[in-house]
Amino acid sequence: MxxxxxxxxxxxxxxxxxxxxxxxxxxxxxxxxxxxxxxxxxxxxxxxxxxxxxxxxxxxxxxxxxxxxxxxxxxxxxxxxxxxxxxxxxxxxxxxxxxxxxxxxxxxxxxxxxxxxxxxxxxxxxxxxxxxxxxxxxxxxxxxGDFQRIEAAMTEGHPAFVANSGRIGFDSIDYRSYTPEAAAPIRLVWIAAHTSRAEFACSADRSYAEHMAAELDAATHAAFTARLTDRGLDAADYRFMPVHPWQWHNKLVYLFAGEIATGHLVYLGFGQDTYQAQQSIRTLFNRDHPTRCYVKMALSILNMGFTRGLSPYYMRGTPEINDWIDTLVRGDDYLQTKGFSILREVASIGYRHPQFEAAAPKTDAYNKMLAALWRESPFKQIQSGQRLMTMAALLHRDAEDASVIGALIDASPLDTDAWLARYLDAYMSPLLHCFFAHDLVFMPHGENIILVLEDNVPVRTIMKDIAEEVGIMNTEIELPGEVARLSVEVPEELKVLSLFTDLFDLIFRYIGAILHTERGYSQQAFWQQVADCVRNYQAAHPEFTDKFARYDLFAPEFKRSCLNRLQLRNNAQMIDLDDPAGNLQFAGTLVNPIARPPA
Incomplete structure (x- = not known):
């Protein structure tokens, strides 16, 4: 039967x-x-x-x-x-x-x-x-492994957070349709947004027409344009915009019903390309054309401390900010020797609903329901013989508790010491330089870093999620235009936590533990590798000696910043993005494992 x-x-x-x-x-x-x-x-x-x-x-x-x-x-x-x-x-x-x-x-x-x-x-x-x-x-x-198969295989997301897959708003069918672990093909809803409400922005090296020509095939673009013309509308008055299918069905058709009825929003249909959800759940990767952009869209579900909308007001400055960071990175000789690069968010679009805008602050979730950005594909940045892997994989263990980092080391031509030295030089050294040379900090957790591998050895890193998760911690620097948004005032004693917390506590703590418990690689040996990376950078940059003393990475201890305490305190909005340092939750200190031995 x-x-x-x-x-x-x-x-x-x-x-x-x-x-x-x-x-x-x-x-x-x-x-x-x-x-x-x-x-x-x-x-x-x-x-x-x-x-x-x-x-x-x-x-x-x-x-x-x-x-x-x-x-x-x-x-x-x-x-x-x-x-x-x-x-x-x-x-x-x-x-x-x-x-x-x-x-x-x-x-x-x-x-x-x-x-x-x-x-x-x-x-x-x-x-x-x-x-x-x-x-x-x-x-x-x-x-x-294939880049996207690895992305879907991650089991922990952010390893420090206990409740890291809440996704409140998804039902059981949505789970199998839109989560990264399900890895189901997703086709995007496309709408036309009237320019009286919508604002498109793009990088200096492209225009709206050029960008859409790169992201939509000619037949789809022509069909979308024809749907406007058939309704007696002028396509020049609209901007094409991708929408997450969940957002369309669960939010926009109801809350933007008046905008649809009046023709300010026009439904165009589904695009032809299929996408796959990334660990950052509202970001999708183009499976049919991997060199086309990622698309990140508003997704009004509650997940890990935030409703995952996108601000149309932030979208306005996103490409300009990315161009500025990219120019800084490309113009820095040291960063270029390390192969460090970013994935630019090259275009964005945000739609402002006039009634919600009048009723609620710009920071309210109701004013973050309809926006999108396009991020460059990493496949445009790799050479023959190189492959890509999310850095989150280094913290991953399979069903038999075997580690990915261990498997990579075994398959590489290097021993553990040499492999770690190469990894730290590719990952940590550029971040040290951004901090000490430019007062520039990223959010360098595993989901935001893509490793470029050769012979299973990391040779360089690519940073993503730029505009929303980058800060300049020197408020005296004059920044141009929308880039001024990056200026963040952080108490002097907390600045170095961007390295201690984000690297030491949230990445290296786990890697060191995996190698120790699985392979017997001593904690002392691991943290000696970290210390050596810091010392090598400092020796190569004596011009920053004063900063090395002010922000001492060899200090005996540092403040313990607690992510679960943040989420437990307010699981609807963990931090105020306009004042991230003001919301941090601390509990005592941690002994610095690379602290200099007493004299």
């Missing part, structure tokens, strides 16, 4: 069996205890008779017990398979949502935010169960 294919309703729950759900909860509870311990939200106690076994005792007889190693930067590596829960001494099932409710007082989450956070935790569990059920490629497969 032939089995009928599953319906969408059946597919939505196909991965929700008891064993998979238990595995997801174990993984989530383990991560929760590790990251909450790192942020000093909880303090497990070491058992008297075994220094590697810890217990966390809570109210009503609840106790968690596990074996762990506390590594550099107070990274808690909980040994797989050791986490157990008891209630009054009786074994109990691990449940991540229950764990949050048990910890609600120490987490400091308010009563209004708690149910939303529980929804985010549950949605992240749902996603984790999906990934467990589907397995994904082995770590060794990443060695020859």
């Amino acid at each position: 032939t089995r009928m294919p599953m319906t969408a309703t059946e597919q939505a729950i196909a991965h929700l069996d008891a064993a998979t759900w238990a595995a997801a909860n174990t993984r989530m509870a383990t991560k929760m205890l590790a990251e909450f311990s790192h942020e000093l939200l909880i303090a497990p106690s070491k058992e008297a008779d075994d220094e590697h076994v810890y217990t966390l005792s809570l109210e009503q007889g609840v106790q968690y017990r596990f074996a762990a190693r506390v590594l550099e930067l107070e990274h808690w590596h909980i040994e797989p398979g050791t986490l157990e829960k008891t209630v009054d001494g009786v074994p109990a099932a691990l449940d991540a949502v229950t764990l949050v409710t048990e910890l609600r007082d120490v987490l400091g989450i308010g009563p209004a935010a708690l149910p939303i956070y529980l929804e985010e935790i549950t949605a992240t569990l749902y996603s984790m169960a999906y990934k467990i059920a589907h397995g994904g490629p082995r770590a060794a497969d990443f060695v020859d």
Whole structure:
């Protein structure tokens, strides 16, 4: 008897069996205890008779017990398979949502935010169960893996955040249609936006016509134009605009109904190209024409501390900002020797709804529902023999707990020391230079960095997500036009955290732990590599000696900046983008693993 294919309703729950759900909860509870311990939200106690076994005792007889190693930067590596829960001494099932409710007082989450956070935790569990059920490629497969297959294989997103896949707003069909792990083909909705409401901007090396000719095939462009003409409209009065299908069906057809009815917005149809969602969920990669631009669009779902809209007001200056950063990078001899580059956001468009604009501040989510930008493809920047990989892959472990970074080292001609030195020189050295030479900081987490590999060795890095996540921390520098938006006032003592937190705590803490626990590569050896990279840069740039002293990367300790505390404090808007430093959450300090030994 032939089995009928599953319906969408059946597919939505196909991965929700008891064993998979238990595995997801174990993984989530383990991560929760590790990251909450790192942020000093909880303090497990070491058992008297075994220094590697810890217990966390809570109210009503609840106790968690596990074996762990506390590594550099107070990274808690909980040994797989050791986490157990008891209630009054009786074994109990691990449940991540229950764990949050048990910890609600120490987490400091308010009563209004708690149910939303529980929804985010549950949605992240749902996603984790999906990934467990589907397995994904082995770590060794990443060695020859396709750029987009690797992108879809990531299981953690941002590794520090516990609730990192909330995606509140998606239903179960949306999950299989639009999430990066589903990797389903997506075709974009295209609309025509009247120039009285919409503003298009582009880089100096292109025009609107040239950009659209590059992104739409001639037949599609002609068909879209004909639809305007058939309605008696002049195409010169409109700008073509891509819209995420979810945004069209769930937001725009309702909230922009008046704009559609009056012809300020005209539905054109679906484009021909298929795209794939990236880890940054509102950014899509063109699968049919990989050298065409990524498209990033407003997507009004709540995910990891923000509603993921796009500001039409920010879009106005995006290409100008990207051109300015690109010129700076290309004009810097040191950055060029390191091969460091950016993916320019070369065009943007934003639509202003007059009624929402009159009713709410420009920063409100209702004024961020219809905007898009186009970002260059990295395939235009690589040479023969090179391939691309998201840097998030270096923190990834497969279903058998094998690491991708380990597989890359094994498949390369280098030993661990030499491989790490090459990686740090490709990744960290340019960021050090941007900080010390230009007071320029990026958001260099794994999703925002693309590694260029040769023989499985990183040879250079490409930075993306520029306009929204770049800052100039010297307010005395006069910046032109829209670029002035990059000027950010940061207290002097916090400036160096852009390196300590973003690199040391959020990237190197995990890489060092993976290499130590999987391969026995010592923590001392790893952090010596980091220290050597810093010293090599400083030795090559004596002109910045004063800055090296002022922003001392060898200081004994640095402030512990806590991302989960941020999300727990306000999971609807973690930070004010106009004052990012003003919202940071700190908890004591971390011992700097590269601090100079005492004299």
